[in-house]
Amino acid sequence: MPVDFYYTPGSPPCRAVLLTAKAIGLEMNLKLLDLHHMEHMKPEFLKINPNHCVPTIVDGDLAIWESRAIITYLVEKYGKDDSLYPSDPKKRAKINHSLYFEIGTLYSAFSDQYYPWIFAGVPKTDEKEKKIADALSLLDTHFLGSNAWIAGDSISVADISFAASISTIEALNVDLSPYPNITRWLSKAKSSLVGYQECNQKGIDGFKAMVAALTQK
Template sequence: MKLYAVSDGPPSLAVRMTLKALEIQYQLINVDFCALEHRTDEYAKMNPQKEIPVLDDDGFFLSESIAIMQYLCDKYAPDSSLYPQDANLRAVINQRLCFNMGFYYAPISSHSMAPIFFDYERTPMTLRKVQNALEVFETYLQRLGTKYAAGDNVTIADFALVSATLCLEAIHFDLTQYPLVARWYATFKEEFPQLWEIANSGMQEISAFEENPPDLSEMEHPFHPTRKAKA
């Protein structure tokens, strides 16, 4: 098994945490994002979307981090509490995964990652969208009343949501206005230090890029617009 991943990419980190939690042996292949290794024709044979990550399970190629995490659990640990078979429990996990993909990570990425790597700026509007996402997550945690995002046990939904939230920590975003989110995030770090070690490695890279943005001025590519120099 091989995982084509980027070292600081939240979707890649979520999949790596799943592999670690399931104790699946695999080869980690780093994809150089800045060198556009994911935009090559060779990479497109594995994933026509040319996005990261991609799983190669003995010639079976699968992209999209949610699909990869679900596949790993279904095939290699069907009885795991990370993605239980119970329809109601699984429905909540799936909802949280969809929530992260479409409502939570998207504005967080636009506010935290895009200004580092692309020609985007942090504005009051991007901040408000992040705040809105956090408010909704806070509400989900309050209504469910459990330790983790989809229940009292950690699930693959938490891996995705943690990987998104670490982007905020990387840019020193204050979570104190969202006490349930902050507690959930701290609990994960405390209870799963080996998994957090994976997530933290990516967070530290993003934090370093925040302080010293990469020079992408020579990257002339429609999917990678020239980023503006910070003042």
Template sequence: MSGRVTSLEQAKPQPLVHPCSLSTQGTIPLPLLFLITKQSRAPVRGSAWLEFARSRAGAGAWAGAGQQRGPPLSSQPCRALYLFAKSNNIPFEFKRVELMKGQHKSKEFRKVNPMMKVPALEDGSFLLSESIAILLYLARKFKTPDHWYPSDLQKRARVDEYLSWQHANIRAKSSDVFVSKFMLPVLVGQPLPPKKLEEIVEELNTVLKQFEVQFLQDKPFIAGSEVSLADLVALVELMQPVGAGHNLFEEKPKLAEWRSRVEAAVGPKLFEEAHQTILKAKYMTPDKIPPVVLEVIKSQALKQIGQA
């Protein structure tokens, strides 16, 4: 269950991946990352362009200057793409896009994605947006191990079922907790009333229970005995509240054991590398963010949780 590919199609041009911000309606557009792979006869190794869109304070503003050892992946879709590509030896290269400077609206990037959203993928003349679509495309193009997106009809249906459900449930409710427990009180200085915060946490607990009963059941993984894209997408979303200090795995032994299995299947060191930024969110302080950006964060955060 290592999820690694032993060989690549070296003669073929490799796809260009442009990674991730919170790209869907109703979520907060944090300054994030942009993946791109080169067109080359030789495979491009995971390489050097690993910069977070910076605040005016300079590099390291999110994780704490001098403490960042890996890619600054604060976005859930970014982490899913990064983990999947790395664990399957898919060649890619990061390219920096500074959302705080509006680079996602630049003429160059709009050629890649006219919707001005990330993630996006460029494979020759073929362009693709949305992280789930990109994950499925990469799984097929690089013929990754079958367990990621099973050929068995019913196992694949289980993966599709979760990926269809998660967006308005696990993703939405986890994001709400992150906003409520970190962005509003720490960055904006406007904590929610205790009753409202309790309601938001309870909504997350409700979908976690649904996840355990409907999707995980008594299986090691969502699709059965092996890890799949569904597990990967689920876990990166559930790590977001953890980054805000809300350990949703406490007192949930089934969920905690599943998390350990997914981490082991992906690779513990790789998983830690991908999550080090979000788990150091406490280092982010308002003084490292331009005031105009803070106003945008405040407006969109309050709107997301229905307080605008």
């Protein structure tokens, strides 16, 4: 049976899963959830994911949410090789390090500033914007300062996850010009990641339209 994938295309973590599946040639059973109409709170979905969030996958008797857990699982189970998530302990540690930094620092700072502004009209603050800038600076200097890709010299699941996040930050007109390594990497990721336009850019375009509608009221 195919993997069931519950998602919404505007979500960066959901787009990271779509990009990963495309990279490994995995066809999933796509199950679009309309969060605006609270489909993620329906009893049948809560049985699968009591945390009522996307992305979520169901693979046989296994249900997983949290995108970074999902993408590493998919590559380990369905990838033709381990190039996107190497079995070598040091290489894998660098990838895990970057993924934990992304969710714990960068994406957390971005979400804390922009999602309350988009969905609840909460004013943005300079303090929160500085946290985003600090995280971007770390990404630019520490992770990408001497690497072609996020965690080394080749594309990994870290690049897929960061591409979904950073392209969303870019779409909200956060100035990335102070971070030359990020802009170099993002340009290369857009042209190198399999299915970027289909799996990521379409979702970004829809996300931008939604943000415009919600913030111009």
